[in-house]
Amino acid sequence: MKAAHYWHCFVGIQTREWLRFWQQRTRFASALVRPLLWLVVFAAGFRAVLGISIIPPYETYITYETYIAPGLCGMIILFNSMQGALSMVYDRELGSMRVLLMSPLPRPFLLVTKLLAMGVVSIGQVYVFLLLALLVDVEPPLWGYLAVLPALILTSLMLGALGLLIATWIKQLENFAGVMNFVIFPMFFMSSALYPLWRMNEASPWLYWICQFNPFTHAVEAIRFSLYMEWNPMAYGITAGVTAVLALLATAGFRPQRTRILGTSKPA
Numbered sequence: 001m002k003a004a005h006y007w008h009c010f011v012g013i014q015t016r017e018w019l020r021f022w023q024q025r026t027r028f029a030s031a032l033v034r035p036l037l038w039l040v041v042f043a044a045g046f047r048a049v050l051g052i053s054i055i056p057p058y059e060t061y062i063t064y065e066t067y068i069a070p071g072l073c074g075m076i077i078l079f080n081s082m083q084g085a086l087s088m089v090y091d092r093e094l095g096s097m098r099v100l101l102m103s104p105l106p107r108p109f110l111l112v113t114k115l116l117a118m119g120v121v122s123i124g125q126v127y128v129f130l131l132l133a134l135l136v137d138v139e140p141p142l143w144g145y146l147a148v149l150p151a152l153i154l155t156s157l158m159l160g161a162l163g164l165l166i167a168t169w170i171k172q173l174e175n176f177a178g179v180m181n182f183v184i185f186p187m188f189f190m191s192s193a194l195y196p197l198w199r200m201n202e203a204s205p206w207l208y209w210i211c212q213f214n215p216f217t218h219a220v221e222a223i224r225f226s227l228y229m230e231w232n233p234m235a236y237g238i239t240a241g242v243t244a245v246l247a248l249l250a251t252a253g254f255r256p257q258r259t260r261i262l263g264t265s266k267p268a
Contacts (some may be wrong), residue, residue, distance in 0.1 A: 057230035071193025085163025119156025
């Protein structure tokens with residue numbers, strides 16, 4: 001296989017994902033409603049209760065809206081990645097994924113390209129959210145919008161690989177939604193997305209260590225530091241390492257015959 005074949009496959013998968021997104025524009029609105037509610041409504045109530053001290057990467061006191069904005073960017077990618085994994089499983093059984101996996105191109109390349117295509121759609125939604133966040137005075141440096149892009153790509157790959165790994169071992173598609181919620185909410189709330197870890201340490205040291213071992217925490221910190229033009233090697237390193245492990249496990253375990261839809265006969 002030549003490089004041109006890989007490139008045509010990459011472009012084709014990206015184009016299909018954007019066309020699907022364009023046909024499901026309500027998904028775009030629903031993906032923004034959730035973080036905007038947190039940013040506008042919940043932040044107004046939590047602002048006085050939590051308070052934020054001067055912590056890196058910030059150089060002065062900040063509003064609660066400013067603090068949670070990077071975590072809400074992670075929330076958009078988290079929910080979209082799980083929904084994308086669900087659609088990938090459905091496509092694997094009934095649609096394009098089954099045809100795609102018949103391609104002579106390596107299966108890891110196909111799956112990673114698919115994850116990257118879903119991630120690009122999520123990243124577009126994140127940038128729209130950041131523009132809307134300007135209305136509530138969340139104003140990162142102008143170059144921060146570009147500097148955060150590698151962190152967003154890495155986070156989307158990590159969470160997309162996690163969703164695919166979970167979907168790989170789900171035998172009935174109908175069970176995926178329940179498992180997805182079981183993963184999403186602990187992962188989001190037991191992280192630094194909504195409150196700084198020093199606050200968590202004051203409240204409960206064992207919860208603090210759970211947050212430290214949560215890879216989503218480090219993905220959020222990578223986004224936070226990058227958005228404000230700071231480098232956090234530990235956050236990037238942990239996120240990249242977890243991404244590599246999850247992608248390896250997901251691509252190795254992906255089998256078209258494993259998942260079946262309720263009511264269909266068991267594959268031979």
